[in-house]
Amino acid sequence: MCGRFALTDTPDAVQSLLAVTDFEPFPPRYNIAPTQPVLMALSGPSRGPGANLPSRQSVLVRWGLIPSWAKNPDDFSLLFNARSETAAEKASFRTAMRHRRTLVPANGFYEWRRVGSKRAEPYWVRPRDGGLIAFAGLMESWSDPGGTEIDTGAILTTEANEDLRGIHHRMPVIIRPEDFDRWLDCLNQEPRHVADLLKPADPGFFEAVPVSDRVNKVANAGPGLQERVERHDEKASGTKSANDTDQLDLF
Template identity: 40%
Template sequence: MCGRFTLTVGLGEILERFQAEMAGDWEHTPRFNAAPTQMLPVVKEKEDGCTRELVPMRWGLIPHWAKDHSIGNRLINARGETVATKPAFRRSLKQARCLIPADGFFEWTRGPDGAKHPLRIILKKEALFAFAGLWDRWEDAEGSVIQSFTIITTRPNEKMAEVHDRMPVILHPAEESMWLDSQIQDPALLTPLLEPFDSEKMAFYPVDRLVNSPKNDEPACIRPLT
């Protein structure tokens, strides 16, 4: 699964990397320990089908048909193997795919002391990358709207298998345009993108257990342990 990630760069770098425009007036601050239920930047295709926009969305997908928003707390991830058939995700797979900008994510291992120790996982050459995501728009009885997203996961690559039995889907830059293309709606064309990323292009390093609490969101969360 993927329950925490980092996006430590500024807004301008995100917009340039993903060739996106700002949607509305909002602020982004670097995130060193992004967690579910928080509002985070997401790239999606605009209605014109030609350009991209960067939108703040809540992490934890709330399906448009949900009775209340609490279901989103359980839908922070979607399994790539079943995303085309699960009721919460199948509509979004066809019509509402997105990119979640990131520059790292966290996973935990259990040490000899029995405690869980966090690792930060990054790409060796690409500072910024994109998780494959899905989004949806939910409206409550009073007319308040929440846009929310989920991160798709897949089986682990060789390195990740030493840490966890799942990993987030990281798209290669060449695949990002296809993933966002609203003209492509056939799951048979989309699900082949949901493969493990090349382990040789990834690096792991241990960080302080400060990151265990989502209350901590500061540079110390990503500082390598010495």
């Protein structure tokens, strides 16, 4: 599951990772939530000698995919995540999986571990070695009856690896830099050709830091959201509990 994430690195670092063109600077964002604009990278026009070298372009999209065929977005749940195992067959995501696969830069994401029936504890999940990562994303353009077009998107998820399973059973798909070109190449790579990329992160790649429940409120922002807090029950730090239940398990 990925219901909140953060992008706090410099624009130069993001541009270096994604090799995008037409890039505009942006401020650090510590608590990105569904319906807000998120940065995505997708394949652009070919460049270079013989126009054989692919380029990438950046785009801001509404986080929450609306299928192009939808007549009324209010008829749909907020599609901010898509299960990677079934996205190629689901009507809502099938076209985007074939034609508009994207990368979503991030420094990490937040996840909640259910404790009892009424309480959930938040964690900041980040690469153990720091730095930027790229989620696997999908983009779709939707037009309202008046002709106004809006770009929308979702983040693909997969089963959680052993490090995070004690917090939640789902996690975002991470695309490694060496796989960027293949993931984004929707002209030559069909969904079945990139299915091997839709897997959990390697064990040890992430660490989960217990943080304050201030992150629960979308209006809260700033680096303080990612500061470690002490809890009496830290069993999730080992992420091995099989009895934990779901948080925001929609897709």
